[in-house]
Amino acid sequence: MMQTILFVDDDINLLQALQRMLRGYRAEWEMVFVDDPRKALALLATRRFDVVVSDMRMPDLDGAQLLSEVERLHPGTVRVILSGYAEESSLFRSVGPAHQYLSKPCDPEAILALMARSWRLREILADPALRDLAASLRTLPSPPDLYLRLTAAMADPAVNTSTIARMIAEDMAMTAELLKITNSSYFALPSRITTAAQAVRLLGLETVCVLVLHAGIFRQFQGHPGLGEILRALSGHGVAKGLLAQKLAAEDGADEAVRAQAHCAGMMADIGALVLLDAYPDAFQTMIAKAGRGKLEAVERAAFGASHAQLGAFILGLWGFPDPVIEAVLYQWHPSQCLNQGRGALSYVHLACVRGNASPLGPPGMGECDLDADYAARLGLDHSPCVR
Known part of the structure; x- marks a missing residue:
């Protein structure tokens, strides 16, 4: 069965460039290009796509809002945000509905790798219900006492980066969430970040606090x-x-x-x-x-x-x-x-x-x-x- 991918961007020139770049893959993937997020929503109401790639900055309905609707309509769809490095506030808003982040201008190899990987994922997990469960995850559960200790520490103006990094490193869920963000192509890092300490140093204490306390990337087990x-x-x-x-x-x-x-x-x-x-x-x-x-x-x-x-x-x-x-x-x-x-x-x-x-x-x-x-x-x- 052919894989389906929807690209949404109000920049027609960018969409046309993507179409030219991916023309050679039409036999492998069914690709749809839409220049209006409202049109994309109307299309999504009638059919499901394996992958949706959306620009972040669009009038009326931005990428985070669009992907939230995709998540509601089709929880198993892979959801990707296209965003510029300077748009840090966009990252905070899209951290829930987006699985991955691609930086603009979009690297053709990143799109090709994304498509290949999303196809291989089906071979890892055959059960549709489990795939929907995994794709609908916004956060992972962390031990209640650790979560409360971390949020209390972040409220202390005297806390330092090392203390926060050590606390996050105690928990696999928190570490995974942080690595997901820092290793996205949004940051265009020359090498992979593999530890909480590296991630906290890269993002900075202030950004980590915003992600935790306002964007809600961590969750207490209930x-x-x-x-x-x-x-x-x-x-x-x-x-x-x-x-x-x-x-x-x-x-x-x-x-x-x-x-x-x-x-x-x-x-x-x-x-x-x-x-x-x-x-x-x-x-x-x-x-x-x-x-x-x-x-x-x-x-x-x-x-x-x-x-x-x-x-x-x-x-x-x-x-x-x-x-x-x-x-x-x-x-x-x-x-x-x-x-x-x-x-x-x-x-x-x-x-x-x-x-x-x-x-x-x-x-x-x-x-x-x-x-x-x-x-x-x-x-x-x-x-x-x-x-x-």
Whole structure:
């Protein structure tokens, strides 16, 4: 089935340039170009698009308003904002409805990469209901006590950047939200940001405070206190897994980029579990009760139609995280299934799953998974210092 994409921009010259640039892909994608957001809304009332790319600054109805309507009408649609670097206020307003941000003038390679990735995401998560759930996420749940401590600290005029960065780094959800924004092409950074500390330094304390206190990029978990404890344990488990994956990569002599990717992927590895816990609390409790009698992955698939690794990888792909991080989250338990078979972030995240503490969702005292022996032998990891 052909993928569909809608471009909306009141600048007719820009739309015509996009049409010329993408003419060679008409056999692969069905592309519609609309120069009025009101016309786009009328069209969206009658049909669904896989991807909607909208300019931010348009009269009567701006990009943030348009994408909010797209979210309401078609929650599974990938939503992208086109915006200029100077429009920081636009970023604040679009941070909820937009999955990704592209800077203007638009890089043709960025559009092509976006289309290719949105198509691949369907292969990661086949269930339409879970895809809609992932695409409709505006925020991820954070432990209530951490959220309250963070907002209280931000209200203190004497607080410094390091303190805020350390608090955000305690939580995988907050870190993911911040990395989603800072790694967008809106900022046109020469390299990927992989830690909360880097993100806070890049944005600046004032901008982070505005994003948290006014744009609402973080959210306090509101569910049952017992589930809040599980969420806190999951977040701590993710932080520990990220640090262990980074340590194992360093012990194996991996370069700085791979170590950073391993840390980021390890920390994000359980993010799908946070979403399932938040969206399906009753089913999640039932699943945990059964987890001790079988592999966690099988129990999750039976309960939700997919594992939290699949859901987490889909979300990170939707948010524009780099491919090595997405692959490491998706194949963390079964690295042999990944087409890319070189040593990388996936190798060290898998080893961290094997060697690290038991998941809060699984049986006590057991690792998350068994070592993929064929994979380890094929890459020579079975003789590496990091697995001894």
